[in-house]
Amino acid sequence: MSTLFYRRFNLVWPAIHSVREIIHHYLKQMKISNDDIDNTGLVLTEYLSNLIRHSEGEDGVMTLVIDNINGGVSLTIIDNTQFFEELAKSDKTQREEVINDGVLREGGMGLALINHYFPSYHYFKKGEQNHFCLTLYSSSDRTKVVLIEDELATLKLIENYLSEAYDVYAFDCEYKAQSFLSKHEVDLLLIDLNLNQMIATKFIEQINRYQHLSNIGIIVMSVDSAIETIKETVSVGIDDYVVKPLKKRVYFVNL
Structure with missing residues (x-):
């Protein structure tokens, strides 16, 4: 695995446009399908919007990491907001019902939206930072x-x-x-x-x-x-x- 891109951004609204443009550029280079590129833009817009709402003004920061992996690309958003804590506070049973009911919801935590397009996403806390990871695979002739x-x-x-x-x-x-x-x-x-x-x-x-x-x-x-x-x-x-x-x-x- 090699890192293609690594940069820190302030959690402000213009950052969403910058992140989407960067991701679009690298996913195109790595021959990710157009559908997956569009879905990634939608999901990350929702996710970053939530991060900005949970941040504390100009002091909030996030890091975008794009890694080249075998057969595709790994995208990781790293932040130190209270987003993870808010998710952890919610009732687990209720959260699973929301994620699995098949209904798309924008706003809030955006869990159903994320799960709909990228069910294999990973969301975890390491140290004092939250990590949100998506894996996308290149178009391929392989089975x-x-x-x-x-x-x-x-x-x-x-x-x-x-x-x-x-x-x-x-x-x-x-x-x-x-x-x-x-x-x-x-x-x-x-x-x-x-x-x-x-x-x-x-x-x-x-x-x-x-x-x-x-x-x-x-x-x-x-x-x-x-x-x-x-x-x-x-x-x-x-x-x-x-x-x-x-x-x-x-x-x-x-x-």
């Missing part, structure tokens, strides 16, 4: 794979297996994955049978409604090797059912 696995160690292992030859979008939350799939064309879905909130067959039935995914390949993976389970899963229209644990040389060489 695009969405991986859904709620066991993090397994998720990272399979993602590592696949990333050598494919563009991989990995999720440990089915709702974030569904939001991503609703807006992007993908070649293959690799999904664990038993997820956090729903079973894979239910998830597959939902995404089958998306016309732009009519040709997507679907592979379900599970520790359950019972014939009845396999028959029931295959009935929703999948291409393969594989039994865990998965071995790289068996399943991922010619996926």
Whole structure:
């Protein structure tokens, strides 16, 4: 990973225009799709507007970092406002309901808006500073794979297996994955049978409604090797059912 851009800005309204122009320039250079560029501008305008509202006049500052990563670009906004504390104070259950209800909301914390366009965003506090991170991938001819696995160690292992030859979008939350799939064309879905909130067959039935995914390949993976389970899963229209644990040389060489 190499840093393409690093600069501190005062949290004032003109900074939003400057940040958007800089990001547009670098995303174009890195061959990010026009849709992702437009969505990034919308989300960052909303996010920066909230930072300015939570800052203390001219004393508020933020840092924009643009990193070149394997297959794309990482954008990070670093600030020292009370934005993170305000988010942390809100009720977790209520926050998750707002994020996952599918309704776009501008204003406030902008959580639903951010989650709608970039469900894999990261938001965390390190030291005394808040970090808001987005990852965008370059347009590519490589096969695009969405991986859904709620066991993090397994998720990272399979993602590592696949990333050598494919563009991989990995999720440990089915709702974030569904939001991503609703807006992007993908070649293959690799999904664990038993997820956090729903079973894979239910998830597959939902995404089958998306016309732009009519040709997507679907592979379900599970520790359950019972014939009845396999028959029931295959009935929703999948291409393969594989039994865990998965071995790289068996399943991922010619996926």
